[in-house]
Amino acid sequence: xxxxxxxxxxxxxxxxxxxxxxxxxxxxxxxxxxxxxxxxxxxxxxxxxxxxxxxxxxxxxxxxxxxxxxxxxxxxxxxxxxxxxxxxxxxxxxxxxxxxxxxxxxxxxxxxxxxxxxxxxxxxxxxxxxxxxxxxxxxxxxxxxx
Amino acid sequence: xxxxxxxxxxxxxxxxxxxxxxxxxxxxxxxxxxxxxxxxxxxxxxxxxxxxxxxxxxxxxxxxxxxxxxx
Numbered sequence: 001x002x003x004x005x006x007x008x009x010x011x012x013x014x015x016x017x018x019x020x021x022x023x024x025x026x027x028x029x030x031x032x033x034x035x036x037x038x039x040x041x042x043x044x045x046x047x048x049x050x051x052x053x054x055x056x057x058x059x060x061x062x063x064x065x066x067x068x069x070x071x072x073x074x075x076x077x078x079x080x081x082x083x084x085x086x087x088x089x090x091x092x093x094x095x096x097x098x099x100x101x102x103x104x105x106x107x108x109x110x111x112x113x114x115x116x117x118x119x120x121x122x123x124x125x126x127x128x129x130x131x132x133x134x135x136x137x138x139x140x141x142x143x144x145x146x
Numbered sequence: 147x148x149x150x151x152x153x154x155x156x157x158x159x160x161x162x163x164x165x166x167x168x169x170x171x172x173x174x175x176x177x178x179x180x181x182x183x184x185x186x187x188x189x190x191x192x193x194x195x196x197x198x199x200x201x202x203x204x205x206x207x208x209x210x211x212x213x214x215x216x217x
Binding site: 087 | 170171172174175177178179183184186187190
């Protein structure tokens with residue numbers, strides 16, 4: 001799944017339809033996403049070890065909130081700086097596709113798995129589904145707008 | 147919304163990329179406006195009007211189902 005993310009990110013980064021602002025924002029967003037995923041993976045691994053204090057595990061689970069908040073800030077800054085209103089519309093639509101698909105995936109995940117461990121993994125899954133869907137939606141819309 | 151953007155652009159021998167550069171928008175935006183898939187904001191419409199030295203209503207025409215404009 002992460003290889004798939006990486007592949008899409010590299011493909012989009014090389015996309016000639018993207019402006020320098022879009023490339024910069026994408027690079028920042030991708031780096032923060034990677035950081036959030038790594039931090040969540042560390043928290044998840046720590047939770048599996050009985051030697052790690054529960055309070056520390058809780059802190060480790062809270063820490064990824066920072067890169068996630070920064071990801072929101074990157075998107076917000078991008079939307080503020082994007083002077084092209086049509087492209088802004090396409091990005092907004094893509095983000096909505098990302099949010100919608102993530103919600104559907106979450107609902108399905110909650111229906112299929114009742115194990116709390118699986119639901120903890122859902123956070124990582126959410127970031128992934130959101131990013132992949134939004135990237136694909138943006139890429140398709142840009143291609144359609146050619 | 148209908149518009150005469152393609153005609154006005156052709157009269158000046160400008161490509162979509164040329165117009166996009168003058169407007170400081172992407173070529174996709176110009177294409178979307180020309181094909182009627184996207185209605186520009188008022189500031190962009192004013193920019194277009196100034197660029198082509200025409201009034202906004204001479205470039206854009208509102209589509210109404212009954213053919214009654216301005217009501």
